[in-house]
Amino acid sequence: xxxxxxxxxxxxxxxxxxxxxxxxxxxxxxxxxxxxxxxxxxxxxxxxxxxxxxxxxxxxxxxxxxxxxxxxxxxxxxxxxxxxxxxxxxxxxxxxxxxxxxxxxxxxxxxxxxxxxxxxxxxxxxxxxxxxxxxxxxxxxxxxxxxxxxxxxxxxxxxxxxxxxxxxxxxxxxxxxxxxxxxxxxxxxxxxxxxxxxxxxxxxxxxxxxxxxxxxxxxxxxxxxxxxxxxxxxxxxxxxxxxxxxxxxxxxxxxxxxxxxxxxxxxxxxxxxxxxxxxxxxxxxxxxxxxxxxxxxxxxxxxxxxxxxxxxxxxxxxxxxxxxxxxxxxxxxxxxxxxxxxxxxxxxxxxxxxxxxxxxxxxxxxxxxxxxxxxxxxxxxxxxxxxxxxxxxxxxxxxxxxxxxxxxxxxxxxxxxxxxxxxxxxxxxxxxxxxxxxxxxxxxxxxxxxxxxxxxxxxxxxxxxxxxxxxxxxx
Amino acid sequence: xxxxxxxxxxxxxxxxxxxxxxxxxxxxxxxxxxxxxxxxxxxxxxxxxxxxxxxxxxxxxxxxxxxxxxxxxxxxxxxxxxxxxxxxxxxxxxxxxxxxxxxxxxxxxxxxxxxxxxxxxxxxxxxxxxxxxxxxxxxxxxxxxxxxxxxxxxxxxxxxxxxxxxxxxxxxxxxxxxxxxxxxxxxxxxxxxxxxxxxxxxxxxxxxxxxxxxxxxxxxxxxxxxxxxxxxxxxxxxxxxxxxxxxxxxxxxxxxxxxxxxxxxxxxxxxxxxxxxxxxxxxxxxxxxxxxxxxxxxxxxxxxxxxxxxxxxxxxxxxxxxxxxxxxxxxxxxxxxxxxxxxxxxxxxxxxxxxxxxxxxxxxxxxxxxxxxxxxxxxxxxxxxxxxxxxxxxxxxxxxxxxxxxxxxxxxxxxxxxxxxxxxxxxxxxxxxxxxxxxxxxxxxxxxxxxxxxxxxxxxxxxxxxxxxxxxxxx
Numbered sequence: 001x002x003x004x005x006x007x008x009x010x011x012x013x014x015x016x017x018x019x020x021x022x023x024x025x026x027x028x029x030x031x032x033x034x035x036x037x038x039x040x041x042x043x044x045x046x047x048x049x050x051x052x053x054x055x056x057x058x059x060x061x062x063x064x065x066x067x068x069x070x071x072x073x074x075x076x077x078x079x080x081x082x083x084x085x086x087x088x089x090x091x092x093x094x095x096x097x098x099x100x101x102x103x104x105x106x107x108x109x110x111x112x113x114x115x116x117x118x119x120x121x122x123x124x125x126x127x128x129x130x131x132x133x134x135x136x137x138x139x140x141x142x143x144x145x146x147x148x149x150x151x152x153x154x155x156x157x158x159x160x161x162x163x164x165x166x167x168x169x170x171x172x173x174x175x176x177x178x179x180x181x182x183x184x185x186x187x188x189x190x191x192x193x194x195x196x197x198x199x200x201x202x203x204x205x206x207x208x209x210x211x212x213x214x215x216x217x218x219x220x221x222x223x224x225x226x227x228x229x230x231x232x233x234x235x236x237x238x239x240x241x242x243x244x245x246x247x248x249x250x251x252x253x254x255x256x257x258x259x260x261x262x263x264x265x266x267x268x269x270x271x272x273x274x275x276x277x278x279x280x281x282x283x284x285x286x287x288x289x290x291x292x293x294x295x296x297x298x299x300x301x302x303x304x305x306x307x308x309x310x311x312x313x314x315x316x317x318x319x320x321x322x323x324x325x326x327x328x329x330x331x332x333x334x335x336x337x338x339x340x341x342x343x344x345x346x347x348x349x350x351x352x353x354x355x356x357x358x359x360x361x362x363x364x365x366x367x368x369x370x371x372x373x374x375x376x377x378x379x380x381x382x383x384x385x386x387x388x389x390x391x392x393x394x395x396x397x398x399x400x401x402x403x404x405x406x407x408x409x410x411x412x413x414x415x416x417x418x419x420x421x422x423x424x425x426x427x428x429x430x431x432x433x434x435x436x437x438x439x440x441x442x443x444x445x446x447x448x449x450x451x452x453x454x455x456x457x458x459x460x461x462x463x464x465x466x467x468x469x470x471x472x473x474x475x
Numbered sequence: 476x477x478x479x480x481x482x483x484x485x486x487x488x489x490x491x492x493x494x495x496x497x498x499x500x501x502x503x504x505x506x507x508x509x510x511x512x513x514x515x516x517x518x519x520x521x522x523x524x525x526x527x528x529x530x531x532x533x534x535x536x537x538x539x540x541x542x543x544x545x546x547x548x549x550x551x552x553x554x555x556x557x558x559x560x561x562x563x564x565x566x567x568x569x570x571x572x573x574x575x576x577x578x579x580x581x582x583x584x585x586x587x588x589x590x591x592x593x594x595x596x597x598x599x600x601x602x603x604x605x606x607x608x609x610x611x612x613x614x615x616x617x618x619x620x621x622x623x624x625x626x627x628x629x630x631x632x633x634x635x636x637x638x639x640x641x642x643x644x645x646x647x648x649x650x651x652x653x654x655x656x657x658x659x660x661x662x663x664x665x666x667x668x669x670x671x672x673x674x675x676x677x678x679x680x681x682x683x684x685x686x687x688x689x690x691x692x693x694x695x696x697x698x699x700x701x702x703x704x705x706x707x708x709x710x711x712x713x714x715x716x717x718x719x720x721x722x723x724x725x726x727x728x729x730x731x732x733x734x735x736x737x738x739x740x741x742x743x744x745x746x747x748x749x750x751x752x753x754x755x756x757x758x759x760x761x762x763x764x765x766x767x768x769x770x771x772x773x774x775x776x777x778x779x780x781x782x783x784x785x786x787x788x789x790x791x792x793x794x795x796x797x798x799x800x801x802x803x804x805x806x807x808x809x810x811x812x813x814x815x816x817x818x819x820x821x822x823x824x825x826x827x828x829x830x831x832x833x834x835x836x837x838x839x840x841x842x843x844x845x846x847x848x849x850x851x852x853x854x855x856x857x858x859x860x861x862x863x864x865x866x867x868x869x870x871x872x873x874x875x876x877x878x879x880x881x882x883x884x885x886x887x888x889x890x891x892x893x894x895x896x897x898x899x900x901x902x903x904x905x906x907x908x909x910x911x912x913x914x915x916x917x918x919x920x921x922x923x924x925x926x927x928x929x930x931x932x933x934x935x936x937x938x939x940x941x942x943x944x945x946x947x948x949x950x
Contacts, residue, residue, distance in 0.1 A: 032595070034582065098569075
């Protein structure tokens with residue numbers, strides 16, 4: 001029994017294996033009998049619920065309404081998007097049988113719901129009074145992937161997809177930027193992840209979009225992970241799907257559209273950005289268990305009572321707390337909740353009770369301190385914000401240290417070999433992007449906002465360059 | 476524009492058409508291009524979100540954890556349930572194509588997830604220490620239905636499905652009863668619906684269950700609507716799926732299982748139980764808009780400012796409030812929000828402002844009263860609880876008036892013709908149930924808890940009867 005807490009592969013040894021070990025041993029997920037379809041176990045799903053709660057609140061504050069669209073899209077409708085959008089061809093799961101019947105029009109299990117939203121909007125948008133429409137849905141989507149990895153790439157994953165319609169292109173573009181801002185705040189204030197945010201190059205933007213914006217996280221193996229995108233579509237889809245409204249001046253117009261989404265891929269970001277050789281390290285804001293109470297010598301009379309008293313006190317204050325009074329040893333429990341990334345451990349034993357103190361330990365640094373009983377609540381609360389800041393700062397420092405200005409292809413290669421972003425002046429020519437991809441398997445992650453020019457020559461072609469772009473290898 | 480608020484069919488004229496009119500015109504749902512797959516529009520989905528919030532909180536209070544299982548079930552796994560459970564044969568949507576490949580093992584789009592939970596539990600339950608497991612998932616399910624009606628029967632609907640495992644049969648049975656209690660409290664405290672709760676007859680219980688419990692709501696057309704069920708499975712499934720754990724005494728045992736669920740069918744209950752010829756009447760606890768503010772003569776300077784002030788005040792107090800400052804007439808707005816069932820309307824015009832008063836109108840009774848500005852918040856809050864009580868009481872009175880003790884088949888027929896429940900002493904023999912179904916198309920809804928015997932003879936067969944059962948026609 002005491003060997004339940006198997007060791008996990010060390011990051012240095014095999015980062016990919018470390019990742020898989022953590023996913024499974026921290027009980028975030030499990031495999032099902034269908035390849036690529038994972039089970040989101042309670043501990044993993046609870047993190048997603050925290051992300052949902054934050055985003056859902058932020059969305060509603062800016063007027064977004066939730067809807068639920070059908071799981072299936074008729075092939076005929078789906079093909080209209082394919083026709084409209086060159087390069088849009090996700091591999092799909094297709095239903096061909098309904099009850100005893102073979103279906104005339106096959107049903108695609110939704111890989112994304114643009115077509116359904118467009119079809120619905122065409123029915124309900126008649127007048128400028130019906131605008132804006134800011135709809136979002138929380139659901140799962142299916143893509144028939146060949147290679148899958150927990151949270152990072154799956155045949156089924158959970159996400160939210162927002163689809164909006166506006167009278168003017170300016171409003172729609174502002175919406176795409178506003179939602180990017182909300183995603184960025186999720187990283188900064190909740191996940192303790194510093195995202196690089198910016199606009200995608202034409203080559204990398206979403207098929208059908210006029211502009212794609214993204215947040216990118218940097219992993220400890222030096223690869224970037226696109227963690228969320230927002231798209232400004234112009235009115236191309238609304239023209240293709242016949243979405244028309246009577247404008248304020250009485251004319252028929254096509255509204256302007258956006259879409260935006262983040263998915264359970266964010267769990268992959270959290271695991272990799274913060275994790276260490278002992279397992280998960282969770283930011284306090286999304287940790288399903290924020291404080292674990294571990295009684296020491298729990299058979300000594302009074303110890304469990306005291307532990308329960310602390311638990312109730314913390315619970316009352318709205319803190320997610322767990323008391324582990326199982327018959328495992330304290331040592332086993334320390335390792336177990338370290339692996340699960342619980343931000344704060346509270347230890348209490350007979351001597352502590354005598355002295356009216358407890359020991360608080362921080363998962364992210366391992367620091368321990370003894371705290372008076374009366375100060376538990378205030379200390380725990382301030383520890384949460386301290387831990388959040390430290391985790392953010394650590395990730396931010398890593399990001400800074402792995403963002404390298406490059407002025408030549410050699411420097412680009414060196415930066416990519418080191419890992420992280422190669423920050424480059426760029427002429428804007430897709431040929432240069434292609435060359436970098438061909439040479440180094442790196443892609444333009446985005447043109448980050450607010451980056452200062454640091455040169456005027458594209459190191460690939462030598463032509464005039466006025467854009468700052470971040471290249472990296474990516475997941 | 477002013478005729479947007481089309482009249483809806485009167486209930487007396489055509490109840491089924493009234494229902495469909497309300498669903499569509501109150502913008503609860505819309506049809507999609509796939510038959511039976513509806514769109515849950517924001518106003519309908521928001522009611523479901525309120526139900527989710529209540530239940531999710533109650534579930535977590537008793538230790539339930541949320542998970543997410545795959546959308547698809549391999550045909551081979553699915554067939555194991557079919558083999559184990561006679562009579563379990565939902566019509567399914569079946570995927571046969573994944574990307575470019577024809578699938579060897581077809582994938583069933585989940586109609587329910589018993590098999591997936593059992594397969595997972597078989598992997599993760601090893602010891603008595605791993606019990607109980609109380610898992611729940613919020614998801615959509617697909618049944619390939621021939622006849623569909625919004626919310627009542629759909630090819631896709633939203634639900635929660637709880638699946639639990641316990642060491643003892645007693646704990647599992649208690650769990651089934653506890654969850655039924657939570658569903659009942661949802662009706663009583665949130666939806667203002669008095670459910671009849673009880674145990675199903677063997678004929679009507681869920682295939683595979685040892686006991687099925689249900690909550691039944693009574694519709695104004697006299698038909699019952701099963702609104703939620705909980706099942707006690709014994710350890711039959713866990714034996715069939717090889718779920719075994721080492722017990723406290725060191726032996727290998729099969730755990731005892733339950734499942735329980737409610738779905739968006741509850742929206743159908745709400746619509747029918749409370750609605751009237753003017754449309755929806757929503758219980759305040761789940762109304763997406765609890766108070767609508769309608770300014771009168773809104774172009775008069777100061778009116779909109781005042782309306783906004785009231786809106787902010789109510790919003791700050793946590794009330795879901797909408798100010799309709801559109802250019803529709805006040806009359807149009809009254810009708811619109813009546814149709815949408817908004818519990819309280821607040822009217823404010825120039826004269827009200829002069830007198831520092833507003834008019835508050837209750838949707839359920841139409842009563843209006845003038846209230847001093849300083850009393851708005853307390854009055855609105857007390858109106859909510861008053862409205863809830865009145866709605867519950869009205870539905871409860873209807874239930875009482877339509878529950879008829881019957882002592883003969885003639886009385887049974889008369890009670891069913893009148894509409895509602897025929898309350899009957901029953902011998903327990905399925906043949907008597909079958910006969911009633913054959914003669915009158917009525918089914919045993921349940922054996923309600925705490926019903927007193929009022930005779931000792933089964934009116935169908937004349938044999939000794941010691942059970943009280945409610946028969947009704949049902950949706």
